[in-house]
Amino acid sequence: MNRQFGSSQPGNNTPGNTQPGSVQSGNMQLGNIQSGNLDVIGRAQGLQIRLKKVGAFFTQEIVYPGETEPLVGGDEQDIHVIVDGREIRSAFTYAGVSQKPQGSLYLQAVLEHADFSVETNFKLSVRNGFLDVETTFMAHKPLVLSTIENNYRFFGAAGVSSAVDAVGAPVGAGDGGEAGSPVPPMMDAKYAWLPHLKKETRHVAGQHSFRSPCAYLQQGADVFAVIPSLTALRESWKNNWGLPAVLDYVEPNRLRLGLATHAASYQPGENLYFSRQPQSAKENANGCGGLTLNQGEKVSYRFSLMLRKDSSGGAGAGAGNAQREIVRFIWEKYGVQLLDEAWHQYLRFDDCARYAYDALFDRYHAWRAFSLHGKDCGGTVALITRKYEGAFQNEKDTKFAGEIPWKQYLLDRHARNRLELAAKWLFEGTLERVYFDARHNNIRTACGLAYFGARWQDQRLLDAARRTVNLYLAAPETADGMRPAVFSIGSRPGWLNGADGWATSEAFGVADLADTGYWLLQYGMLGGEGAAPSADQVLAVCGKIAESILKKQTDAGFYRRYFPGSTAERPLDSASEDMSTLEQRWFSVNATAAAGRFMAAMAQVTGDQHLLAGAMKTARFIADQVLPEHNWSGQSTPIDYYGGLKRQNCSVIYLAADLFRIIAQITGEKGWLDSGIAILDDLLLYQQLWTPSYLLV
Incomplete structure (x- = not known):
């Protein structure tokens, strides 16, 4: 390893040990390397990756082009480690630049500990705006590793300085920050996405749910995404059998990615979730609760970071386009390769x-x-x-x-x-x-x-x-x-x-x-x-059903769960598929999408313009009230969700996307197709890739 610049080892950060100035190499620019200010900055394809000196440590910050405040940062808790039952949250102790054997330059951050070291390297991806990152954990002595994660806090439009100025008080130690650190921005993510259910803080999106893996946060048009490398997981799975990958969201605005012990529970009420396994010194003394490593052994994982910011303050288009970029990035980087290899399918359809x-x-x-x-x-x-x-x-x-x-x-x-x-x-x-x-x-x-x-x-x-x-x-x-x-x-x-x-x-x-x-x-x-x-007999029955559904449509275009008169206007508390807005009170996304799709399909077969008008009214309601908030709730959708996570049901998303597809086919209007694709992007976040063989149970 070729380590340069910004070391915070004793004696290395005293005046005169580092010469003032900046260093440029390819698309990496190392600046602010001078006595008293040991920030290490890499600039590449517009993004600025800053390893900011805070006391004796370095914390990562990522700044969007044209901005001065970071959109994302480590918040002085860049690395989360559990070793031999001991939990450690820390920033990095070294910062600099390293060169790999193939000649690529990486911005490098290292956490040195008596028992282990953690090295994180930043390199720009081939695609503009996607930053590739690799983290390696190395044991300095025999130990049991239970968790190694990179931690990122999404500051959003507020930035760091404005949030600190607004509150101006320290926070205590723990998950919210180290004692004496600035108050984190009080920004709640408008939309938080994980590829699996999360009800409590201990729940995570386990590796088994990595079928189109990413986690992302959205505030207005500001979007931050973390995308694990399926290639790296596939390469290292045998070595990391005891420590599978996880994605996690911690409210209000933090994402984590790494390796951590977790398991699915078969107990009532917990069977839908992956939970972090509780660690104790006793468990680790018995060889349980993690991956046993000998001195010098390493564990690594890779991932990509994406940042998008609409500096004009637009609310919808920027964030929607960013989600589409995430979906396309995952497909182009992993899906095409897996499809060509055909290693994921064991039986013909x-x-x-x-x-x-x-x-x-x-x-x-x-x-x-x-x-x-x-x-x-x-x-x-x-x-x-x-x-x-x-x-x-x-x-x-x-x-x-x-x-x-x-x-x-x-x-x-x-x-x-x-x-x-x-x-x-x-x-x-x-x-x-x-x-x-x-x-x-x-x-x-x-x-x-x-x-x-x-x-x-x-x-x-x-x-x-x-x-x-x-x-x-x-x-x-x-x-x-x-x-x-x-x-x-x-x-x-x-x-x-x-x-x-x-x-x-x-x-x-x-x-x-x-x-x-x-x-x-x-x-x-x-x-x-x-x-x-006969087809005529079937079509006659379908026609009666469609007319009944059309006559019972509300003026706004939505439907409630049951037809009027057959149940109370307000649904039972257990009816988790029902949603409400200030304008429309209660409605069911599931019922609305299903009714709209059926009317559209009947209109396509029969040419009935009244049914088409009803289907289009339903579709407009979904585009205005449901799609912007990603609230795809349906039957059997769990009621309690953690933080800003939305209730979503894949069947409902599919019904809505199919509704817009049929209307687009009938009318030939591109707007319907664009909305349908946007809905389909939500569905592709659940399963865009085939389930890898190492995830099968």
């Missing part, structure tokens, strides 16, 4: 489908064929058992909790049927239900059965698709075209109007009806000789 249908019919025996009103019917059943009753009820819904099946089945219509179902539950312990709701939709399954049945000339699949559609067409229909979403099997079968996850509801769900109508339309479009029911 047809083989995956065959495996699924073998499970449906043969392994899990989830298919039921029967006759109803003289029609051949059937469906894929969900087996609801008393043993797991609590898992399939909405515990916060006092209307149904503890009352299913008794009052739910005995006090509504078809009492004799419900009595039989209740008896089946009590004495046999199992209910078999066929769902036609947005989450578990048998008509969607029927489309897959029909498609692959025709593709493979498999009569069993074609017959199952036909029976499933027959069952839904046999459902009772209200005067305005609404149909129930759940069918319970028995000698006197019963229909239930709506679904709430696995539980049931007497209310007709908007998303349930719209999604079923959409897939019923797709089934009719598949056609085929001798297909029954």
